[in-house]
Amino acid sequence: MEGWDRNTKSALTQIPLLSTRAGPRDGAAWTQRLKEEYRALIAYTSMNKAGDNDWFRIAAANPEGTRWEGTCWYVHNLRRYEFALQFDIPVTYPATAPEIELPQLDGKTHKMYRGGKICLTVHFKPLWAKNCPRFGIAHALCLGLAPWLAAEVPILVDSGMVKHKDDEASSTES
Amino acid sequence: MEEELKSLLQDVESLQRSQTKSPDSIDEMQQKVVRIMNLAKTGASRRSKVKDMSAEVVDSNPYSRLMALQRMGIVENYERIREFSVAIVGIGGVGSVAAEMLTRCGIGRLLLYDYDTVELANMNRLFFRPDQVGMTKTDAAVQTLSDINPDVVLESYSLNITTVKGFEIFTESLKFQGSQKSGRSTGVDLVLSCVDNYEARMVVNQACNELGQTWMESGVSEDAVSGHIQLLVPGETACFACAPPLVVASGVDERTLKREGVCAASLPTTMGVVAGLLVQNALKYLLKFGQVSPYLGYNSLKDYFPTMEMRPNPQCSNLACVERQNEYIQTKPARDAAAKVKVEAEASAATEGPLHLENDWNISVVDDTEMETSNASSASGALPEGLTHELPSADKYPESLVVGEASPVVDDLEDLQRQLDALNAL
Numbered sequence: 071m072e073g074w075d076r077n078t079k080s081a082l083t084q085i086p087l088l089s090t091r092a093g094p095r096d097g098a099a100w101t102q103r104l105k106e107e108y109r110a111l112i113a114y115t116s117m118n119k120a121g122d123n124d125w126f127r128i129a130a131a132n133p134e135g136t137r138w139e140g141t142c143w144y145v146h147n148l149r150r151y152e153f154a155l156q157f158d159i160p161v162t163y164p165a166t167a168p169e170i171e172l173p174q175l176d177g178k179t180h181k182m183y184r185g186g187k188i189c190l191t192v193h194f195k196p197l198w199a200k201n202c203p204r205f206g207i208a209h210a211l212c213l214g215l216a217p218w219l220a221a222e223v224p225i226l227v228d229s230g231m232v233k234h235k236d237d238e239a240s241s242t243e244s
Numbered sequence: 245m246e247e248e249l250k251s252l253l254q255d256v257e258s259l260q261r262s263q264t265k266s267p268d269s270i271d272e273m274q275q276k277v278v279r280i281m282n283l284a285k286t287g288a289s290r291r292s293k294v295k296d297m298s299a300e301v302v303d304s305n306p307y308s309r310l311m312a313l314q315r316m317g318i319v320e321n322y323e324r325i326r327e328f329s330v331a332i333v334g335i336g337g338v339g340s341v342a343a344e345m346l347t348r349c350g351i352g353r354l355l356l357y358d359y360d361t362v363e364l365a366n367m368n369r370l371f372f373r374p375d376q377v378g379m380t381k382t383d384a385a386v387q388t389l390s391d392i393n394p395d396v397v398l399e400s401y402s403l404n405i406t407t408v409k410g411f412e413i414f415t416e417s418l419k420f421q422g423s424q425k426s427g428r429s430t431g432v433d434l435v436l437s438c439v440d441n442y443e444a445r446m447v448v449n450q451a452c453n454e455l456g457q458t459w460m461e462s463g464v465s466e467d468a469v470s471g472h473i474q475l476l477v478p479g480e481t482a483c484f485a486c487a488p489p490l491v492v493a494s495g496v497d498e499r500t501l502k503r504e505g506v507c508a509a510s511l512p513t514t515m516g517v518v519a520g521l522l523v524q525n526a527l528k529y530l531l532k533f534g535q536v537s538p539y540l541g542y543n544s545l546k547d548y549f550p551t552m553e554m555r556p557n558p559q560c561s562n563l564a565c566v567e568r569q570n571e572y573i574q575t576k577p578a579r580d581a582a583a584k585v586k587v588e589a590e591a592s593a594a595t596e597g598p599l600h601l602e603n604d605w606n607i608s609v610v611d612d613t614e615m616e617t618s619n620a621s622s623a624s625g626a627l628p629e630g631l632t633h634e635l636p637s638a639d640k641y642p643e644s645l646v647v648g649e650a651s652p653v654v655d656d657l658e659d660l661q662r663q664l665d666a667l668n669a670l
Contacts, residue, residue, distance in 0.1 A: 091561070094408050101657060108660035115667045127668045130661070136408050140668075161411040162446040165485065165561065169406075169443065184360065195442075199489055202561075 074213075077123075081212055085114045091203035093163040094136045103164075103206075104135045110208040125219075126211060128155065135159070138207065142172075144219040146227050149234050155215070167198040168207065170215050178231045179222055188222075190214045252276050293394050297323045297350065306393070307350055319531050326395070328530050329353040329432040331418060333405065333448055335381040336360075337515035338462050338522065339438030340371035345523040346396075347389045353397040354389070355417060355432065356382045359404040369512050406447050415451050434526055435459035438519075440508075442489070449484035452476065453564035456571075458529075462522045468509040471518035472541045473525055474554075479568030481538060482554035485561055514544055 074082075088106040092099035111128065118124045128140035136159045143152040153175060157168040169187045176186035183189065190198075194214040198205055205213075226232040255273050291306070299311035313319040330351055332339045335358040343354055358381040362372045376384040382400035389398055401417060403410040420431045435457055437448045445461060452459045456478050464471040476483060521540055528534045541550040556569050627633065 095411075105655065105657055105660055108657070108664055112660065112663050112667060115664065119667070119670065129664065129668060134408070158407045160406040160443055160447070161408055162406070162443065162450050166406075166443040166446050196489075 078212065078216065081114070081117065082209070084117055085208050085212060086110050087204040088164075088206045089204070091164060093161060093165075094134060094159050095161060100135075107135070107206045107208070110206050114208040114212060125216065126155065128207070128211070131156075138168075142211075142215060142219065144223040146224050149236075151223055151227065151232060151234060164203045164206070167195060167205075167214070168210055170210065175222075175226070175232070179226060181218070181222055188215065188218045190218070193217055249280065252280070290391060290394060297326065310349060319533050322531065325350055325527075325531060326352045328434070329355065330526065330530075331355040331357065331432045331435045333357045333414075333435065333437050334439035334444065335385050336366075336438060336440060337369035337510055337512070338464065338519045339436070340369075340381070340385055341516055341519035342436055342438060342462075342523050342526075343385055343389060344371055344392065345519065346526070347393045349523075349527065350393065351396055353399070353432075355399045355401065356385055357401045357403065357405060357414065358382050359402060359410075369510060369515050405451075406443050411447060411451065414447075415455065418451065418455060418457065430455050430457050432457070433530060436522060436526060437461045438522070445484055449476070450562065450564065453478045453483055453562055453568060456568055460522060460526060460529075462518055464510065464514050464518050466508040468511040468514050469545050470541070470543045471514055471521075472539065473518065473522045473537070474539045475525065475529070475536060478565065479556065479570075479572035482556050483560060483562055483565040483568075485565060486557035487554070514542075517542060517544070 086106075086109055088103065088110060090099055090103040090106055092103040094100055096103075115124075115126075118126075125144065126140060126142040128138055131137040131139040137156070138159070139154075139156045141152055142155045143150050145151075153172045155170065155172060157170045159168055160166050167190065169183075170190070171186045172182075172188060173186040175182065176184075181189045194210070194217075197213055198210070201209070223232070227234075252273060255276070259270075259273075294306065297307045297311055298305055299308065299314065301308045301312075310325075311322055314322050328351055330346055330353070332343050332346075332354065335343065335356050339356075339358070343356060346354060360381050362376045362379050362381055362384050364374065364377055366372050367374060371388070372381070372384060373388075376387070379387070380400075380402040382402045386398045386400045389396065399417070401413065403413055405411055405414045418430050418432055418435065422431060435448065435452055437445060437459060439445055439448070440463075448459060448461075451457070458475070458477045461474045461476060461484060462472070475481060521542065525537055525540070529536045537551055538553045539551060541548070543549075556565065558566070558569065560566055560569075
């Protein structure tokens, strides 16, 4: 965990760890896992709100809890950049991490796999593998997506690949 | 063909201008149309299906060189290849070439899985053509392969096997037996994994462990200069989840293993070599010739080809793998008996009586199997002096340490969903 900033580290220690090793095909055990996922997400979201560091919304998009959709945002130079967020729970979960997708950024950065899957290989996958099955969706957002946004959004904005929605509206009007 | 069409167009234009002498030029146009049709016919000349593989050496026989393997004494019955079904997961740099090799070998049936489309960035590898850009990889492959060998039954599955839905279709298609009768438990004889990521490999591993399906894994390193193939027989050899990934096992920082950025390098040569090694091993496994390699590495910088064997991990985190291992252990007496019968049959076939009448030095043949078992017992039990096991030899990992730690708070899924929704609405 060396190389991580203090805020991420302290947030991580406050997210409840999970204990059930179960994937979407494991029936009742998956329901148990899903409850733990919710508990961790609720804890992380309320922690962010309390610390005035709210940065995502996520909810299950199907009753089985195998697909999740929402939004995430990042503030750069006092402006808020918001992106749609989605992922599927893989059948081999939690042995393999969810592949988080930001479909709006597909093709705009090479730190991404096809379909807008953000690259987690270096900074996140080893951590996930070492902490299986204790890490869940909340941990993937905290340690996977958050650092990716912090590293990529400033570059995307400064290079003009991503425009703020106010600028986009005015440029199409003129 | 293009020239013909152009001149036809000119004729039509001139016809429009001068409508007086139309009958002649219409005749001319008709002839040209017939010529174009003939051209189109020759362009799409596909050979018809072949009912039986013939060993006859004539230019028109697509299988003469393959059937010659029988005459050379390499393969006992080559024609059996038409009974085999092979599933290839991942139709990329390795998978597409493997599919072409098996097609040219006259394999019975090929199932192709991929969710991607052909891109210009794929053109540094073999098989796909620039005019196929935009097609799904499976459809483009079926297009080319059915032209090369219409005898092969091709099935195209354009889907992502890591999703719950995709996995269902994947396992169902592997299980589907069809009308033909065979001794196998699934609908395929072998699964070849030619995917490019850990998640997909774990999914193929999961499916094959559950089905008890033998499969082969292949891979090319990100720097495009080394690769490997591996045979995985559920319960008998290590599964893909038996050994943890290097980063977990050794605790090294993965940044030392992988360079920054997502774009991996690839070479048509390395991919072709690995595809060749993979299909060669598959042919040896299916047609029963030579030795099937349990693992074969390829380091192209030093032209080094390491081989090794990997036993399954009794503490494997994949439950289906542990189940297959137990089944394999239970069938051990039957396997031993069969092996003994075979050895005895061979021994009785061999000439009886001593080769040499004199034996001044008391040289005798020691049974290999006895040596092996004594080695194995010393490896599992007492270690040589000076060596110690790093880890305790527990059969079960005590995983029930944290159970029931956080459970008593809220235990209703809908209630938890409502709580998260409420937070989201704020």
